Amino acid sequence: MAAGTHYLPGLTPTNEASVQKSDDAAGYxxxxxxxxxxxxxxxxxxxxxxxxxxxxxxxNPANRRKLDIIIVGTGLAGGAAAAxxxxxGYNVKSFCYQDSPRRAHSIAAQGGINASKNYKSDGDSxxxxxxxxxxxxxxxxxxxxxxxxxxxxTNIIDQCVAQGVPFAREYGGLLDNRSFGGVLVSRxxxxxxxxxxxxxxxxxxxxxxxxxxxxxxxxxxHEMLDLIIVDGxxxxxxxxxxxxxxxxxxxxxxxxxxxxxxxNVFYLSTNAMGSNVMAAWRAHRKGAYMANPCYxxxxxxxxxxxxxxxxxxxxxxxxxxxxxxxxxxxxAEDCAKDPxxxxxxxxxxxxxxxxxxxxxxxxRDIASRAAKYMCDEGRGVGPEVDETDKxxxxxxxxxxxxxxxxxxxxxxxxxxxxxxxxxxxxxYERITGEDPYQVPMRIxxxxxxxxxxxxxxxxxxxxxxGLFCTGEANFSDHGANRLGASALMQGLSDGYFVLPNxxxxxxxxxxxxxxxxxxPAVVEAREGVEAQVQKFLSINGTRSVxxxxxxxxxxxxxxxGMERTAEGLREAIGKIRDLKKEFWTNVxxxxxxxxxxxxxxxxxxxxxxxxxxxxxxxxxxxRRESCGGHxxxxxxxxxxxxxxxxxxxxxxxxxxxxxxxxxxxxxVLHKEDLIYTAIEMKxxxxx
Ligand SMILES: Cc1cc2nc3c(=O)[nH]c(=O)nc-3n(C[C@H](O)[C@H](O)[C@H](O)COP(=O)(O)OP(=O)(O)OC[C@H]3O[C@@H](n4cnc5c(N)ncnc54)[C@H](O)[C@@H]3O)c2cc1C
Numbered sequence: 001m002a003a004g005t006h007y008l009p010g011l012t013p014t015n016e017a018s019v020q021k022s023d024d025a026a027g028y029x030x031x032x033x034x035x036x037x038x039x040x041x042x043x044x045x046x047x048x049x050x051x052x053x054x055x056x057x058x059x060n061p062a063n064r065r066k067l068d069i070i071i072v073g074t075g076l077a078g079g080a081a082a083a084x085x086x087x088x089g090y091n092v093k094s095f096c097y098q099d100s101p102r103r104a105h106s107i108a109a110q111g112g113i114n115a116s117k118n119y120k121s122d123g124d125s126x127x128x129x130x131x132x133x134x135x136x137x138x139x140x141x142x143x144x145x146x147x148x149x150x151x152x153x154t155n156i157i158d159q160c161v162a163q164g165v166p167f168a169r170e171y172g173g174l175l176d177n178r179s180f181g182g183v184l185v186s187r188x189x190x191x192x193x194x195x196x197x198x199x200x201x202x203x204x205x206x207x208x209x210x211x212x213x214x215x216x217x218x219x220x221x222h223e224m225l226d227l228i229i230v231d232g233x234x235x236x237x238x239x240x241x242x243x244x245x246x247x248x249x250x251x252x253x254x255x256x257x258x259x260x261x262x263x264n265v266f267y268l269s270t271n272a273m274g275s276n277v278m279a280a281w282r283a284h285r286k287g288a289y290m291a292n293p294c295y296x297x298x299x300x301x302x303x304x305x306x307x308x309x310x311x312x313x314x315x316x317x318x319x320x321x322x323x324x325x326x327x328x329x330x331x332a333e334d335c336a337k338d339p340x341x342x343x344x345x346x347x348x349x350x351x352x353x354x355x356x357x358x359x360x361x362x363x364r365d366i367a368s369r370a371a372k373y374m375c376d377e378g379r380g381v382g383p384e385v386d387e388t389d390k391x392x393x394x395x396x397x398x399x400x401x402x403x404x405x406x407x408x409x410x411x412x413x414x415x416x417x418x419x420x421x422x423x424x425x426x427x428y429e430r431i432t433g434e435d436p437y438q439v440p441m442r443i444x445x446x447x448x449x450x451x452x453x454x455x456x457x458x459x460x461x462x463x464x465x466g467l468f469c470t471g472e473a474n475f476s477d478h479g480a481n482r483l484g485a486s487a488l489m490q491g492l493s494d495g496y497f498v499l500p501n502x503x504x505x506x507x508x509x510x511x512x513x514x515x516x517x518x519x520p521a522v523v524e525a526r527e528g529v530e531a532q533v534q535k536f537l538s539i540n541g542t543r544s545v546x547x548x549x550x551x552x553x554x555x556x557x558x559x560x561g562m563e564r565t566a567e568g569l570r571e572a573i574g575k576i577r578d579l580k581k582e583f584w585t586n587v588x589x590x591x592x593x594x595x596x597x598x599x600x601x602x603x604x605x606x607x608x609x610x611x612x613x614x615x616x617x618x619x620x621x622x623r624r625e626s627c628g629g630h631x632x633x634x635x636x637x638x639x640x641x642x643x644x645x646x647x648x649x650x651x652x653x654x655x656x657x658x659x660x661x662x663x664x665x666x667x668v669l670h671k672e673d674l675i676y677t678a679i680e681m682k683x684x685x686x687x
Contacts, residue, residue: 011042014680017673018650024566025622028573032668035289035654037457039502041144045678046126049148052458053501057508064089065215066511068252069503070237072224072279074101076196076488077471078258079203080495086210088500090507093250094207094216095239097223097274097601102204105260105272106491109196110424111317112178112188113488115153120177124185126150131679133486136182136363137451137479138628138644139681140292142652142674144458145477149486152493157189159496163202166191168420178322178420180484182363182686188485193317193424199488203495222248223601225529227255227283227467230521233512234283234467238529242601245594247530249522253510254466254503257283258495261450261472263296265609265616266561267553269447270302270315280454280473281608288462289654289670291455291475293612294620297482297629298562299448300326300367303431304382304400311546313446314431316403317424318484321360323408323417324441326351326371328379328401335381335398339440350374350401358686365481365629365642366686368445371401372562373640375444382442404440445562449487451478451629452616455654455672459502460494463654466512468503470494475652480628533593536603541586545599548583549606552576552613560617565633569621576614577661583610615655615667622669625649646681650674 041048059067067090071082074096082094096104118124129150134141157175161167167189168176177186191198210216221242228236228249236251262277263269284290301316301324327349329335334342350370352359362370374380375397382400389395409417414437418425425436432442453475460468460476471491478486515522559572583606591597626635626642627649635643652672659665 011675011677013675013677015646015650015676017675018646018648020648022624022648023622024624025618028618028621029667029669030658032656032670035455035652035670035672037672039457039459039461041458045143045147046151048144049151056501056505059504059507061089063511065091067091067507068093069254069256070095070250070252071256071258072237073104073258073260073471073473074204074207075104075106075258075260075471076199076203076491077473077495078256079104079200079207080492081256081258081470081499082216083203083206083210084496084500085503086207086213086215089215092210092216093219093252095219095222095224095237097221097242099220101207101218101220102200104200105275106200106488107197108272109199109488110193110315111319112180112190112195112485113156113199113492114180114187114483114485115157115189115489116150116187117154117157119175120186122185124187128185129153129187132183133477133483134479134679135684136483137481138642138684139479139646139650139676140295140627140674141477141479143676143678147678148498149477149490149493152497153489155497156489156492160199160202160492163206165198165202168192178319179361180318181321181361181367182358182483183361184358188319190319193319193421196488199492203492219250224259224279225282225532225604226525227286228522228525229286229464230515230519233465235512235515236522238525240529240533243596245592245597247526247533249517249526251515251522253512254468254506256468256470256499256503257454257473258470259473261453262609262612263447263450265552265613266447266556267550268305268310268313268557270299270313271448273312276605276608277612278605278608280469281612283454283462283464283467285657286464287657288464288467289455289656290615291452291652291654292480292619293452293616293655294560294623294630295451295480295628296447297364297449297451298368298445299364300371300445301403301443302446302448303428304442304444305385306383314427315446315448316428316441316443318364320403320405320421320424321367323412323420324403324405325349325360325407326367326401326403328374328381332378335379339381339402339404348374348379355686362686363481363483365631368562369631369640371443371445374401375399399444400442401444402440403443405436406440409437447557447561449482451475451480451482455652459505460499461502461506466506468499470499480630532604533600536587536589536600537593539585539587539589541588543582543586543588545587545589545602545606548579548587549602549609551579552606552610555579556613556616560613560620563631563633564620566621566624569617572617573614573621576610576617580610580614581662583607614661618667619653619655622653623649642684644683650681
């Protein structure tokens with residue numbers, strides 16, 4: 001045990017607390033105190049959640065209706081929480097910026113949701129799901145959270161089936177499963193390629209039942225622009241009614257953010273166009289720590305970028321890797337050929353070659369890097385795009401690899417493939433004009449999900465009292481790489497099962513003193529938001545908000561995307577600071593504040609993305625190791641695989657807002673040691 005380290009009682013650590021020796025980010029941040037989750041559980045891992053559920057205090061049903069809960073977000077995490085807490089009898093106010101809760105980004109999820117039901121009798125168990133998820137996350141997640149996730153996973157399926165979610169079934173009527181990357185069992189439940197949509201309809205209906213019952217009040221077309229903190233507790237939000245432009249304040253006993261991920265910081269991503277970081281970032285500026293912001297998931301199977309006109313990318317679900325085989329031509333001179341004319345012996349099924357054990361089902365970070373390397377080698381397919389080489393000379397490269405269903409169609413028949421994937425394959429054909437039943441699909445990695453987010457303890461509470469955070473918006477369960485089909489699992493686990501059991505312990509001390517609208521903290525927050533809105537409209541520069549977002553995205557993808565270097569990250573930080581300076585002096589926001597104004601909405605989101613992008617680069621610069629989706633070129637094995645340095649970096653990086661970097665302020669880094677007791681840290685191998 002490192003000198004001065006104290007472990008929680010009941011834990012027998014299998015690793016040491018890390019001691020950072022290298023510091024590429026020196027000068028960009030200040031080091032704060034170590035962070036310890038005050039709610040971290042102890043005891044045998046399989047009993048921790050049961051014990052916590054029992055120990056957390058209950059709230060008398062008669063008192064619940066006196067307690068107000070604000071939940072921002074109506075995706076799977078927020079919708080499930082609103083439905084469950086409404087059912088329990090609390091007074092819930094639910095917010096989203098779409099015109100219906102049902103339009104939350106969760107609806108886009110395609111492939112499936114994991115659960116350790118072991119329906120295929122292929123050796124699955126809670127422990128195996130736990131193990132796969134920790135390993136998939138490259139040993140950078142918290143083991144207690146992940147074990148709980150695995151444990152709760154089976155309840156989710158029961159809950160959703162009871163709601164009528166139409167999961168795919170086998171001929172005999174039993175629920176069907178398929179496999180996702182990073183595992184050797186079939187544990188993914190699905191509803192064709194629309195799993196998110198069906199799950200969200202289930203959560204939405206359960207929530208609407210509570211709206212009808214009067215326990216949930218719904219505020220659509222409302223965007224949270226700030227958090228209200230009174231005497232150190234989160235007590236409400238400032239929101240803009242997006243239709244009338246009115247700035248409103250909403251007060252409560254507790255606030256939950258379930259506001260989704262921030263992958264759109266890269267401009268091009270598979271996320272819904274509206275997904276943004278505003279709610280989490282405004283809470284961060286008010287003191288909530290942002291954890292591991294640089295951990296970004298790049299998904300291998302997206303439709304390749306076709307040109308500079310694009311503002312959105314499309315995912316082809318990972319489920320297709322159950323039956324699809326990824327390959328490139330063995331010879332660069334075949335790359336321009338029709339793939340059907342390239343004989344079997346001239347094809348390189350690179351994932352099957354490099355990773356014979358997991359083959360096409362390696363985790364996303366590994367498949368993405370492998371696809372990139374094939375293209376870097378000059379064996380990519382599809383149209384040539386303009387790039388520059390290492391010395392800055394212009395070159396042409398093809399950025400695509402094949403995902404080929406031919407063998408599966410021959411083996412199982414076209415009908416069986418249609419049955420599983422028809423909506424995905426139709427979508428591919430509509431976008432590319434190519435028939436994937438005839439011609440192998442072309443795919444390339446793209447930004448898809450973020451493992452970083454607001455820091456939360458085991459009880460999903462941030463470091464601000466009374467501010468909880470769930471779903472993709474928090475950092476909690478996936479470490480440095482999320483395995484496929486586990487975001488839906490986490491969102492619903494948080495919303496249906498975890499939060500309702502942890503928030504009650506906090507609410508048992510309520511109701512808290514009533515706050516009036518003219519409380520100085522409320523007035524200050526509202527006036528701050530009003531001033532920012534006026535500031536945006538008054539700059540009246542020459543550049544569109546969109547152009548700033550696009551430039552930021554290009555910087556992020558180039559320097560903080562699939563491969564990162566110390567030199568590149570430092571350059572990116574400089575470029576982002578210049579962009580920020582220009583944004584605040586030269587942006588042109590059209591329209592007015594008192595009506596629907598999408599330019600104004602976007603200005604706020606882009607302003608936050610710029611600050612977040614800078615922090616992501618500082619976080620990536622500090623972490624001089626490669627783990628999961630965070631690949632530092634300086635830290636790789638001779639075979640080009642990610643190389644971790646547990647002795648230096650086995651910690652969660654939780655960043656505290658230090659102030660505006662343009663005024664010389666620096667973020668403060670708090671480290672939470674990742675101590676394992678139920679699993680041994682190992683270098684990952686999928687070979
Ligand atoms: C194309 C695609 C396919 C995917 N497929 C899968 C899959 O098959 N399996 C899987 O496990 N995962 C999948 N994922 C990931 C998964 O869909 C998401 O991680 C998950 O749905 C996020 O849910 P959430 O509830 O946390 O947030 P979201 O669904 O993003 O909901 C966010 C909510 O917050 C609200 N909100 C945000 N900011 C504000 C604000 N400032 N004010 C008011 N409201 C706000 C929004 O209105 C919305 O209601 C996929 C992701 C993509 C992009």
